[in-house]
Amino acid sequence: MSGVGRNEPCPCGSGKKFK
Incomplete structure (x- = not known):
């Protein structure tokens, strides 16, 4: 969660749609 x-x-x- 540290990669906007x-x-x-x-x-x-x-x-949710991060990985």
């Missing part, structure tokens, strides 16, 4: 700019412009939710 992976899949979402802002993982404000919970990192």
